[in-house]
Amino acid sequence: MINFQYARADSVAEAVRLKAATPGAKFLAGGTNLVDLMKMDVERPVALIDVSRLPLDRVEETPAGGLRVGALVRNTDLAYHPVVERRYPVLSRALLAGASQQLRNMASVGGNLLQRTRCAYFYDVATPCNKREPGSGCSALAGLNRMNAILGTSDDCIAVHPSDMCVALAVLEAKILATGPRGDRIIAFADFHRLPGDRPQQDNTLEADELVTGIELPLGGFEKHYTYLKIRDRLSYAFALVSVAVGLELEGGRIGQARFALGGVAHKPWRDAGAEAALSGQPATEASFAEAAALALRDAKGFGHNNFKIGLAHRAIIRALSQAARGTPQSQSDKKIA
Numbered sequence: 197m198i199n200f201q202y203a204r205a206d207s208v209a210e211a212v213r214l215k216a217a218t219p220g221a222k223f224l225a226g227g228t229n230l231v232d233l234m235k236m237d238v239e240r241p242v243a244l245i246d247v248s249r250l251p252l253d254r255v256e257e258t259p260a261g262g263l264r265v266g267a268l269v270r271n272t273d274l275a276y277h278p279v280v281e282r283r284y285p286v287l288s289r290a291l292l293a294g295a296s297q298q299l300r301n302m303a304s305v306g307g308n309l310l311q312r313t314r315c316a317y318f319y320d321v322a323t324p325c326n327k328r329e330p331g332s333g334c335s336a337l338a339g340l341n342r343m344n345a346i347l348g349t350s351d352d353c354i355a356v357h358p359s360d361m362c363v364a365l366a367v368l369e370a371k372i373l374a375t376g377p378r379g380d381r382i383i384a385f386a387d388f389h390r391l392p393g394d395r396p397q398q399d400n401t402l403e404a405d406e407l408v409t410g411i412e413l414p415l416g417g418f419e420k421h422y423t424y425l426k427i428r429d430r431l432s433y434a435f436a437l438v439s440v441a442v443g444l445e446l447e448g449g450r451i452g453q454a455r456f457a458l459g460g461v462a463h464k465p466w467r468d469a470g471a472e473a474a475l476s477g478q479p480a481t482e483a484s485f486a487e488a489a490a491l492a493l494r495d496a497k498g499f500g501h502n503n504f505k506i507g508l509a510h511r512a513i514i515r516a517l518s519q520a521a522r523g524t525p526q527s528q529s530d531k532k533i534a
C-alpha cells in the first residue's frame with residue numbers, strides 16, 4: 197500500500213492553490229484512468245486533489261455562437277446534450293464510440309483530454325518505458341506494438357493517444373481553457389497534445405500547476421457532412437486501431453472546406469494540412485479521397501506488428517470521407533457517391 201493524501205477542492209481557486217502547494221499531487225476527476233494507474237503502480241501521486249465537485253459542469257452557448265463546455269461535464273451528458281447532438285454531431289458520435297456506458301457516466305471532459313496512453317508496456321512496471329520512467333528505454337519498439345503509432349513517432353516512444361473525443365475536437369478546432377497560478381490561458385487544440393520527441397513523459401503542453409476548466413467549440417460543427425468512424429477489435433468497449441473524424445462543407449458536389457483527423461495512429465490526434473488542402477475544390481469522389489489518404493499517410497511507418505495500420509488507415513480515411521460526403525455517418529454500406 198502506497199500512502200497518499202486526499203483533499204477535496206470547493207472552488208477553482210482552492211484547487212489551483214492546493215496543487216501549487218503540493219508538488220507531486222494530481223487532480224482527480226472521474227478517476228476512471230488515474231485510479232487504475234495508481235492501482236497498477238504506474239502513477240504514484242503524493243496527494244489527490246478531488247476536483248469532481250467543482251462548478252465546472254455546465255454547457256453554455258458563447259456570444260460568438262459557439263459552445264463552452266466545463267471540464268467536469270461527463271462524457272454521457274456531453275454526448276446527449278441537444279445542442280451537441282444537433283450542431284456538433286461528430287463530437288457526440290466520437291464520445292459514444294468510447295469506452296462503455298458506465299465509464300462514460302463517470303469520465304469527464306478534462307480527464308478524457310488528459311487520459312494517458314494504453315501502451316501495454318506503460319502499464320507493465322516490470323518493463324522499460326520512457327514515458328513511465330524517462331531514460332529506461334522503449335519496450336514497444338521491438339515488442340508487441342500492434343496498437344502503437346505509425347505517424348509522428350520518435351526513437352524514444354511510439355505510443356498513441358487513446359481518446360475518441362479528442363479526435364473530434366481536433367476536427368472542430370476546439371480551444372482548451374486552463375487556469376493556474378499565473379492566470380487563465382487559452383490553448384489551441386492543435387497545440388495541446390504533443391508528439392513524443394525525446395520527452396515522451398510529457399503528453400501535453402499543460403503546465404504541472406494548471407487546471408483545465410473547460411473547452412470552447414467555435415461556431416460551425418459540420419452538422420450536415422460529418423462522421424466518426426472507429427475501427428477496433430470489438431464493436432464496443434475497445435480502443436481504436438484507427439479512427440477518423442471528418443467535417444466537410446460541400447458546394448454542388450465539390451468540396452469546399454475539408455477537415456479530417458486520425459485517432460489510434462499517433463501520440464496526438466493527427467491532422468495533415470496538406471491532405472486537407474488537396475481536397476479543397478475537388479469533386480467528392482473516391483479518387484479525391486484516395487489521394488488525400490495517400491498524402492496523409494506519406495510518412496507513415498510501421499514497427500512490425502502494427503504494419504497493417506497503414507493500409508487500414510488508408511481505407512478508413514476513404515470510407516470516412518465517403519460517409520461524410522453522402523451525409524450517412526457510420527453507414528455500414530459503402531455505396532459510391534452519386
Ligand SMILES: Cc1cc2nc3c(=O)[nH]c(=O)nc-3n(C[C@H](O)[C@H](O)[C@H](O)COP(=O)(O)OP(=O)(O)OC[C@H]3O[C@@H](n4cnc5c(N)ncnc54)[C@H](O)[C@@H]3O)c2cc1C
Pocket residue numbers: 222223224225226227228229230231232247267293294295296299302303304305306307308309310311312358359360361406407408409433434435436
Ligand atoms: C476499460 C476502459 C475502456 C476505455 N475505453 C475508451 C475508449 O474506447 N475511448 C476513449 O476515448 N476512452 C476510453 N477510456 C478512457 C476514458 O475515456 C478515460 O478514463 C476518461 O475519459 C478519463 O476521465 P476521468 O474524468 O475519469 O479522468 P481521471 O481518471 O480522474 O483523470 C485522468 C487524468 O486527467 C487529470 N485531470 C482530470 N481532470 C483534470 C482537469 N480538469 N485539469 C487538469 N487535469 C485533470 C488527472 O490528474 C489524471 O491525470 C476507457 C477507460 C477504461 C477504464
Ligand code: SF4
Pocket residue numbers: 313315316317318324325326327328333334335336337344352353354355396
Ligand atoms: S511506446 Fe512509449 S509508452 Fe510504450 S513502451 Fe515505448 S516509451 Fe513506453
